[in-house]
Amino acid sequence: MQVASVIVDVAAMQTDKEFDYIVPEKWEGLIQPGMRVVVPFGPRKIQGFVTALKNKSNVKRLKSIIEPMDLLPVLNQELLELADWLTETTLCFKISAYQAMLPAAMKAKYEKVFQIRETAEPMDDKLASLFNRNGELAWEAAAKAGLLNSLRQEVKENRAELVYKVKSRDRKKSIRMIGLALSDEDLGGHLDALPANARKQKDVLHYLAASGSPLLSAKEVMEQTDTSNSTLKSLLEKGFIVERYQEVYRDPYENRQFKKTEPLPLTNQQQEAIAPILGSIEDVRHETFLLYGVTGSGKTEIYLQSIQRVLEKGKEAIVLVPEISLTPQMVHRFKGRFGDDVAVLHSGLSTGEKYDEWRKIQRKEVKVVVGARSAVFAPFENLGIVIIDEEHETSYKQEENPRYHARETAIKRAEFYQCPVILGSATPSLESFARAQKGVYHLLTLPNRMNNQQLPEVEIVDMREELRHGNRSMFSRALFEKLTDRLEKGEQTVLFLNRRGHSSFIMCRDCGYVAGCPHCDISLTYHRHSHRMKCHYCGFEEPVPSRCPECNSDHIRYFGTGTQKVEDELGKLLPHARVVRMDVDTTSRKGAHEKLLQQFAEGKADILLGTQMIAKGLDFPNITLVGVLSADTMLHIPDFRSAEKTFQLLTQVSGRAGRHQLQGEVVIQTYTPEHYSIQLAGKQDYDQFYKEEMMMRKLGNYPPFYYLALVTVSHEDVMIASGVTEKITQYIQARLSDEAIILGPVASPIARINDRYRYQCLIKYKREPKLNEILKTVMEHYTKQQGDKSLQVAVDVNPFIMM
Numbered sequence: 028m029q030v031a032s033v034i035v036d037v038a039a040m041q042t043d044k045e046f047d048y049i050v051p052e053k054w055e056g057l058i059q060p061g062m063r064v065v066v067p068f069g070p071r072k073i074q075g076f077v078t079a080l081k082n083k084s085n086v087k088r089l090k091s092i093i094e095p096m097d098l099l100p101v102l103n104q105e106l107l108e109l110a111d112w113l114t115e116t117t118l119c120f121k122i123s124a125y126q127a128m129l130p131a132a133m134k135a136k137y138e139k140v141f142q143i144r145e146t147a148e149p150m151d152d153k154l155a156s157l158f159n160r161n162g163e164l165a166w167e168a169a170a171k172a173g174l175l176n177s178l179r180q181e182v183k184e185n186r187a188e189l190v191y192k193v194k195s196r197d198r199k200k201s202i203r204m205i206g207l208a209l210s211d212e213d214l215g216g217h218l219d220a221l222p223a224n225a226r227k228q229k230d231v232l233h234y235l236a237a238s239g240s241p242l243l244s245a246k247e248v249m250e251q252t253d254t255s256n257s258t259l260k261s262l263l264e265k266g267f268i269v270e271r272y273q274e275v276y277r278d279p280y281e282n283r284q285f286k287k288t289e290p291l292p293l294t295n296q297q298q299e300a301i302a303p304i305l306g307s308i309e310d311v312r313h314e315t316f317l318l319y320g321v322t323g324s325g326k327t328e329i330y331l332q333s334i335q336r337v338l339e340k341g342k343e344a345i346v347l348v349p350e351i352s353l354t355p356q357m358v359h360r361f362k363g364r365f366g367d368d369v370a371v372l373h374s375g376l377s378t379g380e381k382y383d384e385w386r387k388i389q390r391k392e393v394k395v396v397v398g399a400r401s402a403v404f405a406p407f408e409n410l411g412i413v414i415i416d417e418e419h420e421t422s423y424k425q426e427e428n429p430r431y432h433a434r435e436t437a438i439k440r441a442e443f444y445q446c447p448v449i450l451g452s453a454t455p456s457l458e459s460f461a462r463a464q465k466g467v468y469h470l471l472t473l474p475n476r477m478n479n480q481q482l483p484e485v486e487i488v489d490m491r492e493e494l495r496h497g498n499r500s501m502f503s504r505a506l507f508e509k510l511t512d513r514l515e516k517g518e519q520t521v522l523f524l525n526r527r528g529h530s531s532f533i534m535c536r537d538c539g540y541v542a543g544c545p546h547c548d549i550s551l552t553y554h555r556h557s558h559r560m561k562c563h564y565c566g567f568e569e570p571v572p573s574r575c576p577e578c579n580s581d582h583i584r585y586f587g588t589g590t591q592k593v594e595d596e597l598g599k600l601l602p603h604a605r606v607v608r609m610d611v612d613t614t615s616r617k618g619a620h621e622k623l624l625q626q627f628a629e630g631k632a633d634i635l636l637g638t639q640m641i642a643k644g645l646d647f648p649n650i651t652l653v654g655v656l657s658a659d660t661m662l663h664i665p666d667f668r669s670a671e672k673t674f675q676l677l678t679q680v681s682g683r684a685g686r687h688q689l690q691g692e693v694v695i696q697t698y699t700p701e702h703y704s705i706q707l708a709g710k711q712d713y714d715q716f717y718k719e720e721m722m723m724r725k726l727g728n729y730p731p732f733y734y735l736a737l738v739t740v741s742h743e744d745v746m747i748a749s750g751v752t753e754k755i756t757q758y759i760q761a762r763l764s765d766e767a768i769i770l771g772p773v774a775s776p777i778a779r780i781n782d783r784y785r786y787q788c789l790i791k792y793k794r795e796p797k798l799n800e801i802l803k804t805v806m807e808h809y810t811k812q813q814g815d816k817s818l819q820v821a822v823d824v825n826p827f828i829m830m
């Protein structure tokens with residue numbers, strides 16, 4: 028007897044373990060670890076993942092696997108083990124780890140249907156007529172029609188049964204093809220035999236014969252011959268043509284030409300940096316490199332040439348880029364060099380497109396994957412390198428279960444394959460740079476820009492001074508002057524508006540009332556297109572009031588600087604300037620992002636105005652001015668990384684200016700010009716920033732000096748939330764060494780979300796081998812034994828959002 032260990036698709040503490048199932052004889056040898064199967068679980072049928080096969084089980088009464096969902100494993104041995112590691116290090120359920128590794132299309136979909144039973148006694152005719160040809164009726168349809176009670180009776184009396192079906196959403200796409208079923212000799216005779224009024228049918232036959240290919244897309248044939256489906260149907264019935272369905276990939280880059288690029292001869296600086304990487308590829312040896320290179324220093328070319336060497340060795344490459352900089356320009360650079368060998372994975376793709384890209388990887392039809400965070404799980408089996416561009420980006424940490432970090436995950440995979448990891452950045456995260464200083468990572472430096480082009484000159488403008496001089500506009504005099512100058516010269520400008528931590532809210536000018544969410548302790552965000560206010564935490568929304576609910580004044584309106592507002596202002600001040608605005612509103616339609624950038628690249632616009640979306644990765648020769656409208660909005664977020672994030676963002680944006688022949692300039696507008704993160708971003712002095720920020724971190728006992736773990740407890744009852752957090756804090760405190768620092772219990776910075784009160788306890792530690800086990804016990808205790816459904820305990824090991 029063969030027994031399979033199965034992890035079932037129920038994300039809960041009680042079911043987070045392997046269950047044994049018999050492998051039915053007919054599937055012995057076929058069912059393998061890493062495959063999805065359908066198994067009975069309680070009254071239901073659910074999806075499960077086979078983790079191992081064995082010859083016996085300690086469980087007495089075993090159920091059998093119902094059927095396999097795959098013909099080949101969807102997770103290989105390496106990924107199964109990686110899931111074990113993710114489970115241990117991020118404290119997630121095993122099933123969540125598996126699901127994170129696969130495209131969403133492979134998540135099971137469950138359907139409840141009533142099925143007619145083949146019994147002697149037939150069901151009432153009227154009821155029976157509602158069942159489809161296969162004798163099935165969906166639960167939802169039955170409920171809608173108000174038939175659940177009658178159906179319950181049918182089930183009781185054995186005329187129908189309720190079954191749970193497991194479906195996978197991973198539909199493949201196919202297109203209809205047609206071709207001639209006649210030989211050349213036969214064709215003439217049959218054409219003659221067709222009646223004179225069958226002109227359309229003749230057209231189709233002629234077209235097919237002339238094409239010379241055995242099969243053509245039916246859609247194309249109908250378009251080209253101006254015929255309809257009924258024509259094809261007549262031909263099919265006569266047996267003159269055949270019909271086939273051919274599987275196709277949904278290719279988001281279909282019909283797109285990428286100009287082939289050749290490797291550039293490397294500069295001396297680049298050669299020195301790439302040598303150790305090529306060495307590690309050659310020796311099949313794992314090493315993590317931190318490629319610290321100023322903006323425009325040619326990091327991307329190093330990535331490209333390292334990948335090329337990996338491909339020459341017959342191996343595969345993963346390139347991770349932050350979602351926001353997964354710009355068409357970035358994709359072009361990889362597709363341009365490696366053509367069809369590249370798959371692209373990002374959130375703009377439909378579920379089906381993502382699934383198809385994943386399948387190309389699994390079938391080994393591509394060798395390079397460029398994608399956002401989750402592409403780190405690309406199912407390659409001969410991985411030769413992992414590259415993480417802009418490694419400092421916090422979006423590499425997933426903020427839901429499993430709360431993994433792509434950097435750590437990449438290194439884990441690279442250890443398995445004994446291959447290099449390159450972490451690239453102009454502003455490395457403090458953690459990574461500290462590791463490089465200690466020799467844990469191998470530091471590679473590109474201190475100069477390409478052709479030794481100067482870094483742009485930065486001017487920091489104190490906006491309080493502007494106000495004192497009577498300038499109430501959102502543009503300082505300096506920025507406005509330079510902007511006019513570029514317009515005259517025909518050079519381009521990037522205007523950057525930092526939206527993070529900067530919400531647009533509704534405020535009463537008379538009494539200062541701010542519209543807040545009734546369920547959360549946060550103000551509502553104004554949405555321009557719908558003219559409504561929304562809560563970004565719980566989804567609550569309502570229309571903008573015409574009068575202040577507090578004082579009844581009608582001076583209640585929208586505050587904050589949105590890109591739209593900047594655009595309006597530009598239109599007034601510089602009516603001749605051609606502006607391209609890029610934000611969530613203008614880029615929501617598919618392809619819009621790319622179109623706008625194309626417009627700018629072709630010089631059809633003078634000013635590119637945008638949010639985070641334009642901060643990174645853009646490389647246009649004609650940009651000579653960058654303006655940052657409000658540098659400090661992020662500094663006020665209660666997060667120990669806010670200075671680091673501000674410095675990184677300002678440096679990145681500034682780096683868009685003067686990358687080629689023309690010299691660039693940057694104007695940073697701020698209300699806190701004295702802050703070191705702004706001063707040092709102005710000098711683009713990472714090394715000094717690193718020193719000062721490390722001192723702050725040391726004083727505050729923050730990473731990289733300490734590791735962090737955050738426990739967040741939430742409950743509808745504020746007393747329970749704080750009480751439980753208190754108990755958890757004490758429990759943990761008693762079990763850790765004296766070196767660990769525990770802060771809490773305190774209310775979370777956002778103290779209430781969705782009517783649930785939130786408390787937290789923050790653990791700072793250096794070495795606590797038992798910590799994960801302690802945290803796991805805490806979670807188990809409060810989910811299993813408490814029985815209080817409203818209580819939620821979440822643990823984030825290495826948190827990036829402290830709210």
Ligand SMILES: Nc1ncnc2c1ncn2[C@@H]1O[C@H](COP(=O)(O)OP(=O)(O)OP(=O)(O)O)[C@@H](O)[C@H]1O
Nearest residue numbers: 291292293294322323324325326327328477644682
């Ligand atoms: N060896 C080379 N010879 C000539 N041009 C080069 C070479 N390497 C890179 N370049 C060009 O220099 C410019 C800047 O390079 P690249 O965009 O790779 O820099 P980067 O360090 O990735 O920049 P950022 O971090 O700001 O995105 C690009 O236009 C690139 O094509």
Ligand SMILES: [Zn+2]
Nearest residue numbers: 535538575578
């Ligand atoms: Zn008011």
Ligand SMILES: [Zn+2]
Nearest residue numbers: 544547562565
């Ligand atoms: Zn809310």
